[in-house]
Amino acid sequence: MTVRRLRPHATTIFSEVTQLAVRYGAVNLGQGFPDTDGPPSMIEAAVRAMREGHNQYPPGTGVPELRHALVAHETAHTGLVHDPDTEVLVTVGATEAIAGAVLGLVEPHDEVAVIEPSYDSYAATVAMAGATRRPARMVRSGDRFRLDVDSLRAAFSPRTRAVLVNSPHNPTGAVLPREDLEQIAALCREFDAIAISDEVYEHLTYDDNEHVSIATLPGMSERTLRISSAGKMLNCTGWKIGWVTGPAGLIAGVRTAKQYLSYTAGTPLQLAVAHALSHEDEWIRALRVQMQDRRDQLVGILTGLGVDLAVTQGTYFLTADPRPLGVTDAASWCLELPEKVGVAAVPFAPFTDTYSAEWSHLVRFAFCKRPEVLAEAGRRLQGLAT
Ligand SMILES: *Cc1c(COP(=O)(O)O)cnc(C)c1O
Numbered sequence: 001m002t003v004r005r006l007r008p009h010a011t012t013i014f015s016e017v018t019q020l021a022v023r024y025g026a027v028n029l030g031q032g033f034p035d036t037d038g039p040p041s042m043i044e045a046a047v048r049a050m051r052e053g054h055n056q057y058p059p060g061t062g063v064p065e066l067r068h069a070l071v072a073h074e075t076a077h078t079g080l081v082h083d084p085d086t087e088v089l090v091t092v093g094a095t096e097a098i099a100g101a102v103l104g105l106v107e108p109h110d111e112v113a114v115i116e117p118s119y120d121s122y123a124a125t126v127a128m129a130g131a132t133r134r135p136a137r138m139v140r141s142g143d144r145f146r147l148d149v150d151s152l153r154a155a156f157s158p159r160t161r162a163v164l165v166n167s168p169h170n171p172t173g174a175v176l177p178r179e180d181l182e183q184i185a186a187l188c189r190e191f192d193a194i195a196i197s198d199e200v201y202e203h204l205t206y207d208d209n210e211h212v213s214i215a216t217l218p219g220m221s222e223r224t225l226r227i228s229s230a231g232k233m234l235n236c237t238g239w240k241i242g243w244v245t246g247p248a249g250l251i252a253g254v255r256t257a258k259q260y261l262s263y264t265a266g267t268p269l270q271l272a273v274a275h276a277l278s279h280e281d282e283w284i285r286a287l288r289v290q291m292q293d294r295r296d297q298l299v300g301i302l303t304g305l306g307v308d309l310a311v312t313q314g315t316y317f318l319t320a321d322p323r324p325l326g327v328t329d330a331a332s333w334c335l336e337l338p339e340k341v342g343v344a345a346v347p348f349a350p351f352t353d354t355y356s357a358e359w360s361h362l363v364r365f366a367f368c369k370r371p372e373v374l375a376e377a378g379r380r381l382q383g384l385a386t
Contacts, residue, residue, distance in 0.1 A: 027377040095242040112162050163187070200233075204232065204291055225254065227242065308324060320345075330348065
């Protein structure tokens with residue numbers, strides 16, 4: 001009964017893999033959420049806010065404490081300066097910020113460039129807006145993934161209203177280098193398009209990789225919506241506190257759509273995130289080191305099995321190529337794994353459609369789990385060798 005424009009997005013292999021993981025008691029490295037809590041002071045701040053009676057609707061744009069804290073945090077980390085009253089909007093996770101941006105700023109006759117593989121909400125959101133999605137793609141370049149700039153140029157046209165950018169990138173684990181972002185920015189300026197930049201992993205970059213926000217490139221602050229979220233920054237994906245910053249004119253469009261999607265949510269959680277952004281920079285820095293160690297642990301496990309890996313520069317994810325194990329169809333392998341060895345992972349399939357054939361052999365493993373959980377996954381994966 002689902003409307004035609006959403007039918008292609010009705011079910012994904014994510015839910016199938018999750019069901020199988022539950023049925024077989026698998027260690028679930030398919031889902032991208034951490035299994036430890038955020039800073040204790042943040043949890044206490046949420047409890048305190050509830051006890052002190054902050055339990056009713058917050059202002060439509062978000063509680064002022066959070067809007068002020070997040071612009072200060074953004075300035076400290078990127079140098080961008082936004083007005084907490086007109087250039088910031090608190091949303092129900094990054095997901096609602098993305099949906100609000102597309103629904104509030106893209107007309108049905110417009111086109112949106114989407115770089116595959118991409119977070120699964122992008123395609124569905126463009127479909128909800130009734131707009132046309134124009135695919136571009138990432139490519140494997142040596143031991144990592146980069147933007148295929150030519151494919152993005154081909155995806156732009158005079159009808160392009162927006163490009164959805166995501167760096168650090170889920171699912172490949174790539175951190176787009178400044179040169180790639182400059183190419184995207186040049187296309188945005190040439191075609192007078194906006195960048196909707198999903199930066200939820202902005203603090204999770206490893207080794208000497210540095211996150212650059214496309215909003216900081218020349219001519220881009222006036223045409224970029226920068227989206228982030230407390231979920232990945234502070235280990236609270238279930239709180240769904242996200243935000244978007246950008247020029248007032250663009251924020252007004254997002255706000256208009258958001259007003260009728262959720263209106264508002266999470267007053268005490270917004271206050272707690274405000275506290276964490278002001279007091280827990282050290283914790284956020286430590287998380288990055290911790291996640292890098294987790295990455296290295298899972299790299300060790302998968303490399304030991306003979307799986308080929310792309311270098312993960314950021315995010316929660318490793319891209320694995322299991323063809324050395326004789327696997328060619330990642331989707332059917334991922335459906336077998338929970339029963340066969342008691343581990344779950346997801347294929348690239350739900351992140352792509354136009355270019356799905358190019359990535360049908362790739363699998364995404366999440367490493368945002370406790371070391372003992374990764375170690376148990378490692379023991380179970382030994383079953384593949386026998
Ligand atoms: C997790 C994730 C999101 C969703 O963020 P929420 O704040 O939970 O809505 C958006 N984009 C990417 C790339 C993600 O990995």
